[in-house]
Amino acid sequence: IAGITQAPTSQILAAGRRMTLRCTQDMRHNAMYWYRQDLGLGLRLIHYSNTAGTTGKGEVPDGYSVSRANTDDFPLTLASAVPSQTSVYFCASSKDGSNQPQHFGDGTRLSIL
Amino acid sequence: GQNIDQPTEMTATEGAIVQINCTYQTSGFNGLFWYQQHAGEAPTFLSYNVLDGLEEKGRFSSFLSRSKGYSYLLLKELQMKDSASYLCAVTDSNYQLIWGAGTKLIIKP
Numbered sequence: 001i002a003g004i005t006q007a008p009t010s011q012i013l014a015a016g017r018r019m020t021l022r023c024t025q026d027m028r029h030n031a032m033y034w035y036r037q038d039l040g041l042g043l044r045l046i047h048y049s050n051t052a053g054t055t056g057k058g059e060v061p062d063g064y065s066v067s068r069a070n071t072d073d074f075p076l077t078l079a080s081a082v083p084s085q086t087s088v089y090f091c092a093s094s095k096d097g098s099n100q101p102q103h104f105g106d107g108t109r110l111s112i113l
Numbered sequence: 114g115q116n117i118d119q120p121t122e123m124t125a126t127e128g129a130i131v132q133i134n135c136t137y138q139t140s141g142f143n144g145l146f147w148y149q150q151h152a153g154e155a156p157t158f159l160s161y162n163v164l165d166g167l168e169e170k171g172r173f174s175s176f177l178s179r180s181k182g183y184s185y186l187l188l189k190e191l192q193m194k195d196s197a198s199y200l201c202a203v204t205d206s207n208y209q210l211i212w213g214a215g216t217k218l219i220i221k222p
Contacts, residue, residue: 043202
């Protein structure tokens, strides 16, 4: 593993199902982030974590939850998927929560039918 | 509210120079980032400005004017591989990144 790994790469999911998107980084970064990217819109922050054991809500947190049990992993869970959650999801990390560049995973393309 | 504006799309010719503008209105300012994103790929970091002036990095330069809420990314000697979206993002007073929708740059031979 080098950098940030997201899984799955893509997924088609029935509405109402539960889904967890995985994100793992090996850079020992303290801060991690989940974004969604929709056509014509900027990246929108869903949840973030400035350090292991802490999480915070971003701009569009409703319908999503996260956990940060350790430094490396930051899974994103959709408890009951809805079609409006169809999007490309990016996980990112930075050295800390201040002005350090964010490094992105390759993204998960999620379609909710 | 917080807002970042960039042109939706620009076209330029291979070998030429292009300037991509970004204006912002945010609650506080703690720095401005430019990222490059090729279609179907993840954003990658290009540059960071926190003080007024020009930062040069090879063929790419980024300028910031905090008093005007304005930045630009300058790409010189354009190559076909520079065809991508360029994302402007501002760190606000809470150190959260606010993202623009991105500028799609099309390079023609």
